[in-house]
Amino acid sequence: MSEIKAPSYRVIPIIPELKPGAMEGKGPFVASDKINEALGFPGQLVDDWKERAIARMGELLTKYRSLKVFMDACVHCGACSDKCHYFIGTQDPKNMPVARQDLMRSIYRRYFTLPGKLFPKLVGARDLTREVLDEWYNYYHQCSECRRCSVFCPYGIDTAEVTMAAREILASVGYGQKYSNEIIGKVHKIGNNLGLPEPALADTLEGLEEDVKEATGVDVRFPMNVKGAEVLLITPSADFFAEPHIDSLIGYAKVFHATGTSWTLSSMSSEAANFGMFIGNYEQLRKIALRIREAALELGVKRIVVGECGHAWRVAYSFWNTLTGVGEGADENDRFAQMLQKQLDHRYKQPSHICEFTWDMIGRGALSFDKDANDKHIVTFHDSCNVARGSSMGGYPGGQFEIPRNIIRAVANNFVEMSSETTRERTFCCGGGGGVLTDDLIDVRVKGALPRMEVLQQVVDQHGVNFMAMICAICKAQFTKVMPIYGFDRRMVGGVHQLVSNAIILGDK
């Protein structure tokens, strides 16, 4: 790991020169037989992979309008070509969103369009060879599915959809990625991505209660599997033990405590993350989401609240109602959805983000803060990609930007924004999202963080920023790992509810 170096900052944010082949390689570790088979995928690359890959692609083209339209509509205008953080950081032209899509589009044209069948060279179509398959594996794991390209595309083409389809095809022929598939296996077997079994989790929560008692003198509870609690908290499992994630978990608990809200975690469903999205597999996406439905029904909760996690919030906000029937607006004869919809309290949005919960409570005057407690911090906010471009909060467009910022301003005195070219829907991914957060991709991760590091450096130099707040477990893990390589202190990274935790006045309830 010692040879991993950060790329140097661009002098002005100019568009980098192309370095073809800069990131060629074998890609991340391939999943073993055992890992693949546990998810129902072939153990290793099947002999007839070519036929099966093309057949699977044909099937996806009939199931996903996004894929079909995105394969056809691109005009190669180049609008997206300088928008990807991995391209900016690596300069490899295949990391330009359009070029990444073309890895698949060239195959689509060859096997699914007339001109590609007749005149492949003319329209950039190519045969699906083993080299192409390996190229897919490599470059479709240098995409974090962050959707930044889709903001700028005149047709809204979202490379994330193409990457998901490619990974789905790869997995279906036995060429899955170790990191994502192994984690999905753990979710099914143990209940969370980290493989923390129930007793370990109970221990951790008990330890947290002691820690908070010691620090504040107040009995803040971290309940688990409490039937009849009002709120079920679904949070990324990193919140249970990783730094700085855990400080946000403490923040959520303090908010629930201070507002007198009864809440619970679920051991069976102790994970908000849903890596089924990363590998583009609807069945896995659904199966993982159904654990939350099961937990909610079993515990009889009235509300479901989701902790600080980017893609998990996208899945929860945008997909859970589809996948599990949480939320509203199901057909009357939709028994599957009606059961859950009857149980939940529809005075609140289902599911709610913890930031929506906290901000709502602040609005009701249910929380009070000692803002000076955060005076040691000069805070900036990093918009996490999946929250920014794949979800919302508060029921109005842009709520996902305003609400976390409102909370920060309510609990801290010093807040500054980073360059508006890199915040809100234009935010840059941390470089570790979408199934890339693994050490075998550390080079990609470090380079992908470049554009965010550049603008962070600006506010550090101009305003003395020493805390970058965020609401994503992957962002937190990625930044604590790569920021030291860029010369930043890893303790600059933290959650919004970490700031809440610092400033909240608990009283003596």
Place this chain on the structure above:
Amino acid sequence: MTGIFFTMLFYIATLVFVVGLIFRISVYARTPAPLKIPTTPAPVNTGGVVLRMAREVVFFESLFKSNLWIWAFGWLFHASLALVLLRHLRYFTDPVWPWVVFIQPFGKYAGITMLIGVSGLWIRRLFVERIRYISTPSDHLMLVLLIIIALSGLTMTFLAHTDVVALKGFVLGLMSLDQQALPSSLALYAHLLMVSVLLLIFPVSKLLHVPGVFFSPSRNQADNPREKRHIAAWAKQLESEPGK
């Protein structure tokens, strides 16, 4: 002879264009979008989606955010092309509608701005390294096609005038299946041939971006997943399977 050739070509090209496009659009319309994937922040209701789509289609909003050069050339080209096409209605209507008469002078010069736009796009494709990298031969050829169409049209408008009265007779004849003589003009032949090629390749090429944009889920979906359960037929089936 040329009259028969262009008559047949026109019928075939129109047939391919119309049938091909209807087929494509029906495929897009039939293919389900199983998940809510609007690129957020997105409008929360249909009215908002209509506005978003209108801004996208009329002003190229996303492209404007992305790159001013591509936007300027691209928008200039498309807006000019729209005017030019409307101007051409004078060949298809008799008597010519008053508003088509009104836009004639504008449409005439739009041919020039259209050429500027499409040339600008080609220059970028040739000289900007990133865009050259992603270009296929067909990308270049399509721009050449449009340039020939614009140049041959401009030639007839400004340099070597064609007998437009006879041309109109020919076009009206096409529409009433009554073949008339086509004025003899090389520029006209080139113009009609290239336009026919454009119609022929439309349903099988990247020109599908025209219908495609309206079906793009990241742009045409309302952001209301918590308020309304959205589920595709094939996904709904999973719910009735035993053990699930």
